[in-house]
Amino acid sequence: MSPRPGGGPRGLRNEQLSGLLLLLFALGLAWQNRAYPLGSLQDPGPGYVPLLLAIFLGCLGLTIAALGGRSVPVRDIRWPEARRAALILLVGAFGAFALERIGYRLTVVALLLVFLGLIERKRPLAVAAVAVGFAFASYFLFATLLKVQLPRSPWGL
Numbered sequence: 001m002s003p004r005p006g007g008g009p010r011g012l013r014n015e016q017l018s019g020l021l022l023l024l025f026a027l028g029l030a031w032q033n034r035a036y037p038l039g040s041l042q043d044p045g046p047g048y049v050p051l052l053l054a055i056f057l058g059c060l061g062l063t064i065a066a067l068g069g070r071s072v073p074v075r076d077i078r079w080p081e082a083r084r085a086a087l088i089l090l091v092g093a094f095g096a097f098a099l100e101r102i103g104y105r106l107t108v109v110a111l112l113l114v115f116l117g118l119i120e121r122k123r124p125l126a127v128a129a130v131a132v133g134f135a136f137a138s139y140f141l142f143a144t145l146l147k148v149q150l151p152r153s154p155w156g157l
Helices: 012-034 048-065 082-102 104-119 125-143
Strands: none
Touching: 012 048, 048 104, 104 125
């Protein structure tokens, strides 16, 4: 890449890419929001606030992209934690897949065991206590006190 008059290399910058991705996300939200009626200012429908949020995110993305000309070029970015991030993404996908199949409590226990035990490498006894305690306490809070239906396992857990 040839240098530009300002001295830096040409090409997309880190913050410009982030802003454009945020704009793309906002456009996707606005596109999906078309299924909901907007209503009016006096009587807003279910699509009114999500559209306002999509417009705000789009404007924010454009601003970030416009002002990000001095950030690091995208090709110079190094991400040493990429494997860890990929593992977290895979564990999250497992959680979404397992929630209906093995129930809320067992899924939360499994996720916390992996996140705290394998990824964060905390002490096994503390990890087990936190995983089981959090899973059952949060289930009690949401399912019993707040009356939110959470998936139960085939074994009743």
